[in-house]
Amino acid sequence: MNFHYPNGKKFSPIASSAGKKPSGKKVSYSNRGMTLEEDINETNQYYLANGIAVIHKKPTPVQIVDVHYPQRSAAVIKEAYFKQPSTTDYNGLYKGRYIDFEAKETRNKTSFPLQNLHAHQITHMQQVDEQDGIAFILIRFASTEEIFFMKFNELYKYWERMEQGGRKSITKEEIEKDGVKLALGLYPRIDYLKTVQSLYY
Numbered sequence: 133m134n135f136h137y138p139n140g141k142k143f144s145p146i147a148s149s150a151g152k153k154p155s156g157k158k159v160s161y162s163n164r165g166m167t168l169e170e171d172i173n174e175t176n177q178y179y180l181a182n183g184i185a186v187i188h189k190k191p192t193p194v195q196i197v198d199v200h201y202p203q204r205s206a207a208v209i210k211e212a213y214f215k216q217p218s219t220t221d222y223n224g225l226y227k228g229r230y231i232d233f234e235a236k237e238t239r240n241k242t243s244f245p246l247q248n249l250h251a252h253q254i255t256h257m258q259q260v261d262e263q264d265g266i267a268f269i270l271i272r273f274a275s276t277e278e279i280f281f282m283k284f285n286e287l288y289k290y291w292e293r294m295e296q297g298g299r300k301s302i303t304k305e306e307i308e309k310d311g312v313k314l315a316l317g318l319y320p321r322i323d324y325l326k327t328v329q330s331l332y333y
Contacts, residue, residue: 187231219256220256230263243301277316290302
C-alpha cells in the first residue's frame with residue numbers, strides 16, 4: 133500500500149523511527165531511544181490511567197484514492213495520502229480546562245525553525261487561547277534531548293517577529309528565557325502538566 137504526504141512524497145516506513153529495530157548499541161536508560169511523540173503518548177496514557185487528565189493525539193487524516201476489492205467482503209487500500217492536519221497534535225481536558233498543544237523536534241542545535249509550524253496551527257492555538265483554553269508547544273532538541281515548554285503567547289511574539297520580516301527561527305537562548313525546561317522522568321515520562329499547573333492555576 134502506498135501512502136503519500138500532503139506534498140506528494142511517498143511515506144517510507146523505513147524512515148519512521150517508530151518502526152526501527154533496536155541496534156546493537158547500548159542505549160542509555162535516560163532516553164530509551166524514544167521519540168518525542170512516543171514519550172508524550174506514554175505520558176498521556178499515565179495521566180489517563182491515573183485519572184489526572186484526558187489528553188489524546190489527534191489522528192492524521194488520510195485520503196484514500198485507490199481501493200481494490202479482491203473479494204466481495206474485503207477491501208484492500210492500494211494508495212492513500214496523508215492530509216495536512218488542520219489543527220495541532222494533541223488536545224484534551226485537565227481540571228476542567230481545554231488543553232491544546234503541538235509537539236515538535238528539531239535537529240538544529242542552536243535554534244528552532246518556525247517553518248516547522250504552519251500558519252493554520254498558529255491560528256488554531258490563538259483561537260484556543262482567546263477562549264481561555266490552554267495552548268502551548270513542546271520543543272525537543274534532538275542533539276541534546278532537551279525538551280522545552282513554551283506558552284502560546286510567548287511563541288506568538290516570535291511568529292509575529294518573523295511575519296514582520298525578522299528572523300525565521302527562535303534561538304535556543306530565547307527558548308530558555310521564555311520557556312520552561314522539562315525534566316525527563318519515568319512515570320510520567322514528560323510531566324508537562326506539572327508546568328501547566330504552575331503557569332495556569
